[in-house]
Amino acid sequence: MNTEEVIQLFQEYFLKCQEPIVTQATFEKNLWEKFNHPEFRQDMHALLAVDQEWNFQTAFFKVHEELITLIPGEEWKDWGESIGKSL
Secondary structure (H helix, E strand, C coil), rough: CHHHHHHHHHHHHHHHHEEEEHHHHHHHCCCCCCHCHHHHHHHHHCCCCCCCCCHHHHHHHHHEEEEEEEEHCCCCCCCEEEEHHHC
């Protein structure tokens, strides 16, 4: 997967929809709220193959590290503190 292209398409989508561009901080805050929401974790299972084994926390941090950090803008100011409390 070309992560830079994914981010470019993500931004183009918002421009075409005439919606405000989502910044890294906005996305991280939203993602963090989902991290602590049990229903979100359960909903993720429906998106995966039945026999697919995965670890929510590992996947969460991989998506953040390899994709979300590429979104333009500053890091969410509470990101580091929030992560430290969860581990």
